[in-house]
Amino acid sequence: MTATITTPSTSTRHWYLAPPDARSGLGDGAGADGPVALVDAHRSLLPGGFSTSLAFVTRQGDLLFGDAARAARRGTDVLRYTLPGGPGGPVVLIYDPGQIKTVMTADESIAPSATHQSPLAxxxxxxxxxxxxxxxxxxxxxxxxxxxxxxxxxxxxxxxxxxxxxxxxxxxxxxxxxxxxxxxxxxxxxxxxxxxxxxxxxxxxxxxxxxxxxxxxxxxxxxxxxxxxxxxxxxxxxxxxxxxxxxxxxxxxxxxxxxxxxxxxxxxxxxxxxxxxxxxxxxxxxxxxxxxxxxxxxxxxxxxxxxxxxxxxxxxxxxxxxxxxxxxxxxxxxxxxxxxxxxxxxxxxxxxxxVVPIVARNLLAPFDFGDVRVEPDTTALVSILLLHHRDDLYPHPFEFNPDRFLGTRINPYELMPFGGxxxxxxxxxxxxxxxxxxxxxxxxxxxxxxxxxxxxxxxxxxxxxxxxxxxxxxxxxxx
Ligand code: HEM
Known part of the structure; x- marks a missing residue:
């Protein structure tokens, strides 16, 4: 299941080595011009989804950038996973600021924090x-x-x-x-x-x-x-x-x-x-x-x-x-x-x-993310890493450019290193x-x-x- 949507000049297996002029392919429509810095797709080496769980721990960025860029070509930005050994039940991963705001501001009775499952618990x-x-x-x-x-x-x-x-x-x-x-x-x-x-x-x-x-x-x-x-x-x-x-x-x-x-x-x-x-x-x-x-x-x-x-x-x-x-x-x-x-x-x-690339919420009611309906008892992972690399929010997202933040008011659902x-x-x-x-x-x-x-x-x-x-x-x- 390897899909590569890169141009050879900028392709890399690892997101953190992407050149500064590359696009992530996230958030600006799959058809936008310019090279996309992807990352070969994740290969499933172990049965039953264990390799995806392992990839979450060992090379999360590579897995997510690859999956998200492929999803963008299908016109969606909601990823679905089952992660054996991780949260029980189905998992969705989101990185759209509107969808993130919906989850982070939802009442705790329908989207409580999942930190009681955290390794710190x-x-x-x-x-x-x-x-x-x-x-x-x-x-x-x-x-x-x-x-x-x-x-x-x-x-x-x-x-x-x-x-x-x-x-x-x-x-x-x-x-x-x-x-x-x-x-x-x-x-x-x-x-x-x-x-x-x-x-x-x-x-x-x-x-x-x-x-x-x-x-x-x-x-x-x-x-x-x-x-x-x-x-x-x-x-x-x-x-x-x-x-x-x-x-x-x-x-x-x-x-x-x-x-x-x-x-x-x-x-x-x-x-x-x-x-x-x-x-x-x-x-x-x-x-x-x-x-x-x-x-x-x-x-x-x-x-x-x-x-x-x-x-x-x-x-x-x-x-x-x-x-x-x-x-x-x-x-x-x-x-x-x-x-x-x-x-x-x-x-x-x-x-x-x-430094905290993902935060989690338990969805206890149905949620609609664009065309995607998510059923209750699903874990929502909010990928802060992917949100921070959307082309529509941060042009040339792999470039290190502090000027982006000069003289602007920061939208709390577009820059979220401290969650929300x-x-x-x-x-x-x-x-x-x-x-x-x-x-x-x-x-x-x-x-x-x-x-x-x-x-x-x-x-x-x-x-x-x-x-x-x-x-x-x-x-x-x-x-
Ligand atoms: C650069 C440094 C830090 C980063 C990137 C960071 C990031 C985060 C993030 C993303 C969350 C939200 C977790 C969630 O939504 O599940 C969080 C929660 C929290 N952080 Fe930090 N943190 C930092 C420093 C600190 C410091 C210095 C303290 C205190 C000494 C602290 C105490 C807490 C506490 C108590 C919570 C839980 C809040 C709650 O659930 O109401 N953090 N942090």
Whole structure:
């Protein structure tokens, strides 16, 4: 079942290697002129749809771009799959902004989030803001939201700058390093201070230091090859098993020790961190949250906020170092205080390489997507990756061009790195503050060696799409 609709000059097996002048073939009608950067079609090597499930995990972009370009030639932009080992039942995949808006703004009673099936669910539990639905979700979100609004985030600015400075000072000059390593250290420090209220390690208590070490161990586990095995072993379970259970038991003990310490601390309620907010929260009957509820919420914020932000920094420089003119302009913009251009670079990076490439909803009622009727009990996958590469929204979608976002109002259903609707990323303002600070500081202070190596392959880990080599760069000098 291989179909190739490319012109030889621009054809490639891999979407991320598509040349900048190529079209994706999505969204502008199959008959439009110009070369289409497709990607050979996915070959079914295993019976029963297993190879499609495997392709979703190993080469999602290649599979989807190929299938979507073929579907466009048939005049549709709704893809249907069955994914053994994935969500049970039929699956549709959509990437049209109107259809996406319909699903993301539909009432939760007919299109609830599917995050309770996410690989993060066994770690964060079923009742966290990420995994709960309905009234519980509304309450948790309303509680946390004020701590992620602009003014509240401004309070974290100092710690973002301190963490960035420490990260840049630890960066080895002259050596190829994965930028994601540096960005992980920075975002971990920000999370430790904004979420847990942890001071500088030198001033931390024993319990705080132990918690930091335990969380670091969990995050490291999630980045090793064991993570995939652990993910498979724990898929669709509410409670973790195996190695994950062991590591989480250590994290829980450490978090509970700090909670006990904070409860006993005089004046702890006047702290700005999110742990303090959760400790002070009361439900409608005036009862405090239990330790395990607080722990679930804290782990959600760590897991949702760490890998995503760090890899967005890595992708930004993976793209910039392969687009020398844009890099030079971005550097000049950062040095000259042109924040809108730096923000446009970040938006373009999240468009071209969305770290969360897919979000899911369970459709419990019939939905009509154009001519396609979708029956209840279907999982809808919203492909942020394909949406961001539609020719009608982003001409020359494979070109890295921040100018697209200068002087324009962004339509929230055309650029969706943070998802949308009532499940839109709670941490988006914190993430944007971190990205502006970290990307701005690297542009200003680090002389990066640019190179013409082929683009890094995207790798899918848990729910994220990350650069396979971590965004390797060499710093020639750091101020
Ligand atoms: C560049 C960085 C980030 C990206 C690309 C990102 C992306 C996303 C996306 C796409 C969703 C929606 C998931 C869905 O609809 O199923 C989401 C949800 C969420 N994110 Fe982020 N995120 C980032 C950073 C953060 C940070 C820094 C935090 C907090 C510290 C955070 C906390 C959350 C939470 C709690 C949710 C669940 C919201 C809900 O269900 O109501 N994220 N994120």
């Amino acid at each position: 066994p770690i964060v539990g079923p009742d966290s803001v990420l995994t709960s639905i309905g009234e519980r979700h509304r309450q948790q979100r309303a509680l946390l939201l004020p701590r992620f609004h602009g003014k509240a985030v401004a309070k974290y600015q100092q710690s973002i700058e301190r963490a960035t400075d420490a990260g840049l000072r630890a960066w080895p000059v002259g050596k190829p390093v994965p930028l994601s390593d540096i960005a992980h250290a920075i975002t971990l420090d920000v999370i430790m201070s904004a979420i847990f209220g942890l001071p500088d390690p030198s001033e931390a208590t024993d319990a705080e230091r132990a918690m930091r070490t335990a969380i670091l161990r969990l995050l490291r586990l999630s980045t090793t090859p064991f993570a995939t095995v652990t993910q498979l072993v724990n898929a669709r379970r509410e409670d973790p098993v195996g190695l994950l259970k062991l590591v989480l038991a250590g994290v829980d003990r450490a978090v509970y020790r700090v909670l006990a310490e904070r409860r006993a601390e005089p004046g702890s309620t006047s702290r700005d961190d999110i742990m303090a907010l959760l400790l002070a929260a009361r439900d409608t009957d005036g009862n405090p949250l239990s330790d395990s509820e607080i722990r679930d919420e804290l782990m959600t914020l760590v897991l949702a906020g760490h890998e995503t932000t760090a890899n967005t920094v890595a992708w930004t420089f993976e793209r910039l170092t392969r687009n020398r003119e844009v890099y030079t302009r971005a550097r000049a913009a950062a040095l000259g205080g042109d924040e809108p251009y730096v923000e446009a670079v970040i938006n373009e990076s999240m468009r071209a390489r969305p 609707g009532i499940r839109r990323c709670l941490g988006a303002p914190l993430a944007m503050a971190e990205l502006q600070t970290v990307v701005g500081a690297i542009l200003r202070r680090v002389d990066l060696r640019t190179h013409d190596r082929p683009a890094e392959k995207p790798r899918h880990r848990n729910v994220t799409m990350i650069p396979a080599r971590g965004g390797i760069v060499v710093a020639d000098a750091i101020d």
